[in-house]
Amino acid sequence: MTDQPAAHAQNLSPDTVVVAVGRPAREHDAPVNPPIVLSSTYVGTGTVVDGDRAYGRYSNPTWDPLEEALAALEGATAPGLIFSSGLAAASAALSLIPAGGVLVMPRHSYQGALVMAQELAAKGLFTLRIVDIARKDEVIAALTGAGESAADMLWLESPTNPMLEVADIAVLCRAAHAVGALVVTDNTFSTPLVQKPLELGSDIVLHSVTKYLAGHSDVVLGALVTSNTQLHGQLLHHRSIHGAIAGPFEAWLALRGLRTLALRVERSQASAMELAQRLDAHDGVARVRFPGLPSDPGHVRAAAQMHGFGSVLCIEVAGGADAANAVVDALALWTPATSLGGVESLVERRRRHANEPQSVPENLLRLSVGIENLEDLWADLEQALNGVRAGRGPDAKV
Numbered sequence: 001m002t003d004q005p006a007a008h009a010q011n012l013s014p015d016t017v018v019v020a021v022g023r024p025a026r027e028h029d030a031p032v033n034p035p036i037v038l039s040s041t042y043v044g045t046g047t048v049v050d051g052d053r054a055y056g057r058y059s060n061p062t063w064d065p066l067e068e069a070l071a072a073l074e075g076a077t078a079p080g081l082i083f084s085s086g087l088a089a090a091s092a093a094l095s096l097i098p099a100g101g102v103l104v105m106p107r108h109s110y111q112g113a114l115v116m117a118q119e120l121a122a123k124g125l126f127t128l129r130i131v132d133i134a135r136k137d138e139v140i141a142a143l144t145g146a147g148e149s150a151a152d153m154l155w156l157e158s159p160t161n162p163m164l165e166v167a168d169i170a171v172l173c174r175a176a177h178a179v180g181a182l183v184v185t186d187n188t189f190s191t192p193l194v195q196k197p198l199e200l201g202s203d204i205v206l207h208s209v210t211k212y213l214a215g216h217s218d219v220v221l222g223a224l225v226t227s228n229t230q231l232h233g234q235l236l237h238h239r240s241i242h243g244a245i246a247g248p249f250e251a252w253l254a255l256r257g258l259r260t261l262a263l264r265v266e267r268s269q270a271s272a273m274e275l276a277q278r279l280d281a282h283d284g285v286a287r288v289r290f291p292g293l294p295s296d297p298g299h300v301r302a303a304a305q306m307h308g309f310g311s312v313l314c315i316e317v318a319g320g321a322d323a324a325n326a327v328v329d330a331l332a333l334w335t336p337a338t339s340l341g342g343v344e345s346l347v348e349r350r351r352r353h354a355n356e357p358q359s360v361p362e363n364l365l366r367l368s369v370g371i372e373n374l375e376d377l378w379a380d381l382e383q384a385l386n387g388v389r390a391g392r393g394p395d396a397k398v
């Protein structure tokens, strides 16, 4: 599969890498795109040797170009590992914690990952220390254990979902390594075009490929990326034995979506920045959470470790949960749905989920900014906010 562009990926800009890497070898009449290989098993010889495909749970040629592209984007020396979902990838990563070990995790990690960790901890597999990831000293104290056992793994998510708190990734990675803990960073919100956790010291990067990487809300897929060959081997073994593998069609769709990642991220980030500013000035909004705003508590850190500020922003609607729900109901262009990172703009009141931490405000709406025309997105938000604020229902508009 590896061809000229892949071999030179490190010299290419990320916006070229998403287009060029993971193409079939450049031979006469070869297809430009990798094919989808539908086979559960592979022809073998008398002995299975390392590198044999052998069986469809161990490998599939359709995974390879996507795994190659993800590694090139995150700057990893080992291929990425794709999984059936982001949470399947999280499950594999959590399996690296030794029995009876300690996991430090942000209180506003993606709630699915948090619930998984809480359930595993409740079974006694490890101890869970939940922290405010923006408070460096609190995280470092949880890592060292203050008299108790030191941590074995630090889970990072920055910005967090949905509170958009920003961790000082480089400092926390150094503190984790000082006590011998591994660091896993969920980079779903930022994508490797915006933030490179491996460069900042993380051992493993996690993606819900479902979101920006695939980008079209038509795939559920996850990935782990690491340069550490021992960890790579352990995670590959976990995937092969636990079986949370990607379907070939999903892998193919994700690579197809990845080709336009740079354009999508550029457009949606620019729109998110502008919308955050306009929302900040709207009196129907009590608070905007977006690290791109200079007034945001995470702004300075985000500016130092990200290239841009992402395309998810949160607002707290003046008037509480009912007003927030009314705004969602009044929107015509923004789709009320969970998830994020697709071409279409989505909106969700996060506390509608029973599992969402109580510390997430009831009136918080998470906005995933898509690639539609900025003025159309704003017009829809403005009419909904104005309508609810005036208590007269939405103006029919978009």
Ligand code: PLP
Pocket: 085, 086, 087, 088, 110, 112, 113, 157, 161, 186, 188, 189, 207, 208, 209, 210, 220, 221, 222, 339
């Ligand atoms: N990480 C983050 C930040 C997410 O937002 C999500 C899903 O919303 C996940 C992980 C889980 O990914 P998946 O839904 O692909 O299992």
